[in-house]
Amino acid sequence: MSETKMPKIYMSFRNNQKAIEVPNGLRTVIRKCIAETLRVTDFVGDADVSVTLVDNERIKRINKEFRDKNKVTDVISFPLGAYDEYDINPENGAYMLGDIVISMEKAHAQAIEYGHSLIREVGFLATHSTLHLLGYDHEDDPDGEKVMLELQDRVLNNLKITRE
Numbered sequence: 001m002s003e004t005k006m007p008k009i010y011m012s013f014r015n016n017q018k019a020i021e022v023p024n025g026l027r028t029v030i031r032k033c034i035a036e037t038l039r040v041t042d043f044v045g046d047a048d049v050s051v052t053l054v055d056n057e058r059i060k061r062i063n064k065e066f067r068d069k070n071k072v073t074d075v076i077s078f079p080l081g082a083y084d085e086y087d088i089n090p091e092n093g094a095y096m097l098g099d100i101v102i103s104m105e106k107a108h109a110q111a112i113e114y115g116h117s118l119i120r121e122v123g124f125l126a127t128h129s130t131l132h133l134l135g136y137d138h139e140d141d142p143d144g145e146k147v148m149l150e151l152q153d154r155v156l157n158n159l160k161i162t163r164e
Contacts, residue, residue, distance in 0.1 A: 007038045008046040010094050017055040020104035020118070029119050029161065030126045036155045037130040046094035049133070051126070052101050059103040074106040075125040077132035100129040116163040123161045127152050 009031050015022055034049055054062070056072045064070045066078075078099040081087060086095035102125050104118075111121040131148050138145035156162070 006035050007043060008094065009035045009038075010046065010048040010089070010092050012050045014050075014052045016058065017053050017104050019055045020108045022053065022104070023117075023119050026119055026122055029123045029159075032159055033123045033126040033155060033161070034130050036159055037127050037134075037151070040151060040154055040158070041131070041134055043134065046092070048089045048092065048094040048096045049130070050099040052099065053104050054101055056103050056105040059101060059106065062101060072103060072106055074103055074110060075129045076101045077129040079133045079135070082135055097130070097133040100126060100133070102126070102129070114163065120156070120161050120163060123156060123159070124152060127155045 011027075011031050011034065013027050013030070030051055034047065038047055059074075059076065060070070060072045062076055063073050066076070078101070080096050080098040086097060088094070089096050102122060104122075107121045107125060108118055111118045114121070128148065131151060136144060136148050136151070138148050
């Protein structure tokens with residue numbers, strides 16, 4: 001896979017939770033993870049992505065409503081199209097990839113469980129979710145999990161976001 005230039009990311013960012021303090025620089029890390037994911041997957045063009053931080057209660061409701069799973073999860077992706085079929089935002093000319101919803105409470109718990117920083121965990125979740133926005137799948141594709149893990153590791157290593 002050849003690597004393309006870094007795309008421009010138009011990101012709307014909302015913090016709709018109060019359970020976990022958002023670390024300084026988290027928004028920048030999320031943007032960099034999205035951009036690097038697009039670069040290593042050879043995505044051509046700029047991208048428009050919405051990122052919302054929520055608490056466990058809210059992500060559980062979203063998971064139940066949209067995935068019929070009545071449980072807390074760490075991240076949910078809402079793709080707005082399939083690769084090469086994304087709508088273009090008329091305001092900025094970027095491909096509208098979709099929405100990323102991250103539970104900060106779940107991310108915080110996982111960061112503690114895995115022994116790394118909250119920034120690293122949210123960076124991982126943003127990368128994972130961006131791959132879903134691009135059509136990568138680990139639930140229905142037997143090889144998808146391996147491919148996604150390799151790409152996630154590559155993105156985080158390229159950005160020097162390591163397990164501390």
